[in-house]
Amino acid sequence: MATEAVKATSHTFDVALQWDKISQSGVIRTGNRMPVLFAAPPEFNGTDTVWSPEHLLVASISSCYLTTFNYFAQLLRVELKDIRVRGEVEIEKVSGGGFWAKAYRIYPEIEFPNTPDPHVIDNLLSKAKRYCIVSNSVKGEVIVEPQIRYN
Known part of the structure; x- marks a missing residue:
């Protein structure tokens, strides 16, 4: 883990997008990362075959x-057996025109190989929500509904 990078006080992330007017879709690129295809979703006269901004x-x-x-699990040396997250966003029309993302629901499913102390789990859940840069950057409410399993 690159702890020096985490200690920096400022980071910049960049992307480049290119639109193809024939396919009515675009591609997102940055550095050596795999490109991501995107277009408007069907709800906004787009397609369901590539990623939408929503x-x-x-x-x-x-x-x-x-x-x-x-x-934080690694930092606190808490072993995880499995972690999966499902999410959804509720988009709502605003009076006067336009739309906004009213609420985000995050459904983490976390499985531990043993049974950690409940305060450890609460601490991890709290830290994940508090320090998630992206969820701290949106206007809509972020609701986290975890499922915890032990094996």
């Missing part, structure tokens, strides 16, 4: 929550 938004919050939870 799906990328909830995927960003869900993946940020997962990686933040995992970071």
Whole structure:
């Protein structure tokens, strides 16, 4: 784990997008990362065959929550057997026009190989929500409904 990078006080992340007017879809690129195809969703006259901005938004919050939870689990030396996160975003029309993301629901399913102390689990859940950069950057309410299993 690169703890020096985490200690930095500022980070910049960049992306480049290119739109193809024939396919009515675009591609997101940055560095050596795999490109991501995107388009408007069917609800906004788009397609369901590539990622929509709305799906990328909830995927960003869900993946940020997962990686933040995992970071603190490693830092606190709490062993995880499995972690999965499902997420959804509620988009609502605003009076006067436009839409906004009213609420994000995150459903982490976390399995531990043993039974950690309940305060350890509460601490991890709290830290993951509090330190998730993406969920701290949105206006809508972020609701986390975890399922915890022990094996």
